[in-house]
Amino acid sequence: MHKKYLLLFAVLLGITTSALAQQTNKQFVLSNTEIIPIHSKITGRDHELVVVYPSSYKTNPDKKYPVLYYLDAYWDTPLLVSTYGNLIYDNLVPEFIMVGLSYPSSAEYGKERRIDYTFTSVDEKSGKAHLFLEFIQKEVAPLIEGQYRGATTDRVIAGNSLGGLLTLTAAYTAPDFFSGFIALSPAVEWDKQALVTLDNNYAKQHKALKGRMFISYGTTEYPAFRDPIIDFQKQLVARKYQGLELLNYAMEGLDHTGIKGDGYVRGLIWIWKPQKPAGPSGLERDMTATK
Numbered sequence: 001m002h003k004k005y006l007l008l009f010a011v012l013l014g015i016t017t018s019a020l021a022q023q024t025n026k027q028f029v030l031s032n033t034e035i036i037p038i039h040s041k042i043t044g045r046d047h048e049l050v051v052v053y054p055s056s057y058k059t060n061p062d063k064k065y066p067v068l069y070y071l072d073a074y075w076d077t078p079l080l081v082s083t084y085g086n087l088i089y090d091n092l093v094p095e096f097i098m099v100g101l102s103y104p105s106s107a108e109y110g111k112e113r114r115i116d117y118t119f120t121s122v123d124e125k126s127g128k129a130h131l132f133l134e135f136i137q138k139e140v141a142p143l144i145e146g147q148y149r150g151a152t153t154d155r156v157i158a159g160n161s162l163g164g165l166l167t168l169t170a171a172y173t174a175p176d177f178f179s180g181f182i183a184l185s186p187a188v189e190w191d192k193q194a195l196v197t198l199d200n201n202y203a204k205q206h207k208a209l210k211g212r213m214f215i216s217y218g219t220t221e222y223p224a225f226r227d228p229i230i231d232f233q234k235q236l237v238a239r240k241y242q243g244l245e246l247l248n249y250a251m252e253g254l255d256h257t258g259i260k261g262d263g264y265v266r267g268l269i270w271i272w273k274p275q276k277p278a279g280p281s282g283l284e285r286d287m288t289a290t291k
Helices: 002-022 073-089 109-117 129-147 162-173 190-203 223-239 260-271 282-289
Strands: 033-039 046-052 065-070 097-102 150-160 180-184 208-218 242-251
Touching (some): 033 129, 046 073, 046 129, 065 073, 065 129, 073 260, 097 129, 109 129, 109 162, 129 150, 129 162, 150 260, 162 180, 180 260, 190 223, 208 223, 208 260, 223 242, 242 260
Parallel strands (some): 065 097, 065 150, 180 208, 208 242
Antiparallel strands (some): 033 046, 046 097
């Protein structure tokens, strides 16, 4: 009798295990997002756009939104979606569309970003930032503004490391296109500090550098990478460019990629400060509504 019970138990266990094995768990999906494949005639390569829509997008079909173009979308989209939601709840930034610059999943991200994010060439696999910025201006932005209700003003570009380098490059080469620049731990050390040379040459002919700019670094970053950022921040302050609203920021105790969380929070607040919505935060609204 004991053996019969054991056999029955084993059969029931097998059925249950089989049923669980056949059960398909749902994947966590980021709401209000879409991936748009795009082949660029300018870069000659395939890219992807990760578009993140504000919550009011579907209920306001005639409204146009400012656009944040952010780099390394294949890594940073979950972080930025969360950060955006938190800042909206706290009523610190206006609603805006986020457009992440990405590549197909089969791409080697490190290789692709090195080509697109650097503006000087140290080998055949670098130095194509001018083409990538042209791709954003002439192919991506017209698509977003023509079909996805992106505004033609208040465009912001943001990135980390080499993405930060491209962001600062855009400030000099596309100042009339972008109005805001968020550079997190920018790779100022790239190619013997070519960015410093770019600024030196620019300053010889220009007294103005328009836009709101946020430049940050982590205090525990590798000194050979960190110190050129600090020096560049000081150089920009000394320039006293007309039209430049600059916030330099240091994040205590954080390293190269850990700075992204705090960096994007601080950077987005600073860039959108002139458009900060009136009224209380979400917490204040929630608490006062219960009284």
